[in-house]
Amino acid sequence: MSSPGSLENPYDLIGGAPVVRKLVEHFYDAMERTEPELTRLHACDAEGRVSRESRDRFALFLIGWLGGPQAYTERHGHPRLRMRHARVPVSVTMRDAWLRSMTIAMDEVEIAPSLRAYLEPRLAEVANFLRNHPG
Template sequence: MSAPESLFNPFEAIGGEAAVQKLVEHFYDAMERLEPELTRLHECDEHGKISRGSRDRFALFLMGWLGGPQLYMERHGHPRLRMRHARVPVGTGMRDAWLRAMKVAMDEVGVEGELRAFLEPRFAEVADFLRNRPG
């Protein structure tokens, strides 16, 4: 029997900090393999890999967003997602590329069942919220 949504903590359900970091690594690795246009929008190192800084910031954000420690807020302030992404052209193609990479990452790390059903629409909501270009 599942816990009422008010007691459900996705951060705990996914497995805590190490599991979130693993998901983030798989997410960016999937992005690099499958979504070159999206990858180019990120800060990359000399080998074309999305930077350690980008990966670490997203991991901190995702931990807090999932109901874990608010380390992103402590270190970087309020996420202000739309403001921080305003310089990035996010249309439906980029939104969908982001979601595809996240779905691959969730597949690779074994996010399934109730947790997957909980996360997918929420990731889609946030990705759509960040759209700042038509189409």
């Protein structure tokens, strides 16, 4: 990652909004292909694909979380991840399915190994933090 005092952050290192949006598309596409139980927890369109609204909202969140523009907060308020996910049963199984989908997406988008080494444990921390059901 960048050195102390560097202007680069994960958002800059990943390639900004276009790459984050590409990552989000690959993430949901991977989820739909490999994790049907997790996909069903999301709002889906008539074809069974995770809705455009969900994709766009997650992209805005991820852009801000990575250190980019804070459009998510401006539009939707503080993320309050636990509160927003309280209606969804997030078990170890669902956490792991989410992480597998993100791993596939990072593979497909070819996120640099050094950035992945930084992101993977942080994504796992967030995914684990959202657990609200055993198993």
